[in-house]
Amino acid sequence: xxxxxxxxxxxxxxxxxxxxxxILPATVLASSWDSLMQWRANHYRIQISVExxxxxxxxxxxxxxxxxxxxPGGMPEESVVLVEFEAAVDDPAILSKSPCEVALTDExxxxxxxxxxxxxxxxxxxxxxxxxxxxxxxxxxxxxKGSRITMAETFTVxxxxxxxxxxxxxxxxxxxxMLLK
Amino acid sequence: MMSRFREIxxxxxxxxxxxxxxxxxxxxxxxxxxVPAYGEQxxxxxxxxxxxxxxxxxxxxxxxxxxxxxxxxxxxxxxxxLIEGAAEAKRESLTxxxxxxxxxxxISYALSQRFSILPGLLPNQRLEPGLPKPVLLAFEVPESExxxxxxxxxxxxxxxxxxxxxxxxxxIDTNAIHxxxxxxxxxxxxxxxxxxx
Numbered sequence: 200x201x202x203x204x205x206x207x208x209x210x211x212x213x214x215x216x217x218x219x220x221x222i223l224p225a226t227v228l229a230s231s232w233d234s235l236m237q238w239r240a241n242h243y244r245i246q247i248s249v250e251x252x253x254x255x256x257x258x259x260x261x262x263x264x265x266x267x268x269x270x271p272g273g274m275p276e277e278s279v280v281l282v283e284f285e286a287a288v289d290d291p292a293i294l295s296k297s298p299c300e301v302a303l304t305d306e307x308x309x310x311x312x313x314x315x316x317x318x319x320x321x322x323x324x325x326x327x328x329x330x331x332x333x334x335x336x337x338x339x340x341x342x343x344k345g346s347r348i349t350m351a352e353t354f355t356v357x358x359x360x361x362x363x364x365x366x367x368x369x370x371x372x373x374x375x376x377m378l379l380k
Numbered sequence: 381m382m383s384r385f386r387e388i389x390x391x392x393x394x395x396x397x398x399x400x401x402x403x404x405x406x407x408x409x410x411x412x413x414x415v416p417a418y419g420e421q422x423x424x425x426x427x428x429x430x431x432x433x434x435x436x437x438x439x440x441x442x443x444x445x446x447x448x449x450x451x452x453x454x455x456x457x458x459x460x461x462l463i464e465g466a467a468e469a470k471r472e473s474l475t476x477x478x479x480x481x482x483x484x485x486x487i488s489y490a491l492s493q494r495f496s497i498l499p500g501l502l503p504n505q506r507l508e509p510g511l512p513k514p515v516l517l518a519f520e521v522p523e524s525e526x527x528x529x530x531x532x533x534x535x536x537x538x539x540x541x542x543x544x545x546x547x548x549x550x551x552i553d554t555n556a557i558h559x560x561x562x563x564x565x566x567x568x569x570x571x572x573x574x575x576x577x
Contacts, residue, residue, distance in 0.1 A: 356511070357510035
């Protein structure tokens, strides 16, 4: 049967088949382009690494980690970490409008979120820090250029966790986020 | 003649395949359902985001809670299944808000929320990476659903293709159903004390 077909026609046949290899993946890519871009916007992050005691410009403020204190936790293998940090506000517009998220990370890339209730030991040993608020847009509400906002967050981590750093993400400043060492 | 017959046969074959594929197309919810991570009772079961282990499974006709000097009795027309275990987050702090008891008949029972104020209950326990925490799970199920069940612990039911731990409950003595189990708060060691009667 194939013997009757002109060579030209046969070449077209194979060309079409080969074209499918390119066109099918291209179609999938084109139809999922919006989702891919959405995923990238949600997941793509650029890290700004900040050394200890240095101030960093981010989201309209100068940020600094002032104190990272380890306290004994409820269990022997558990530590309570109190992190105090501050922001000198330059442009309150972004800060007062967009949510802020903080987390503690270690060298293995593990992520600890802040605890809901301040640990009793923090209230006992650092009552002034226990009074400080966490990082949120409420913390910056009503702030003006030049004001200094001090914040504190508490975390529960394994005592063995090392090289702890505070990651700060202000959603209005994405894809950038800060890692305060 | 023979080739004509073959062509017709090929058309029927293709039609049959297409029909079969149409009838067996999985639902979108099935394609994106949770990915199971199987494990055994008494051993650590690892999912990507968390690990979970069952230590003890207790059965009782009644659960009594003692909390802040207040005693409450929780009766049931079925059986209480109390599971003592441990859980740990692996990469990021998380809370396991749900778990299910999948009975032998295929019916799934959600966690009981009748004594939700006790410490250590799975949805109340915030899990941190590197810190295994004791967890307590309570189910209220008909007696016929006790043996041959599977415990399901998903990270959550919202995210498609997320993981779910599936553990067949093999080590359970259905003849030893306690008349009552008392749960108390504890300040040292485990956050609860479990006493059988």
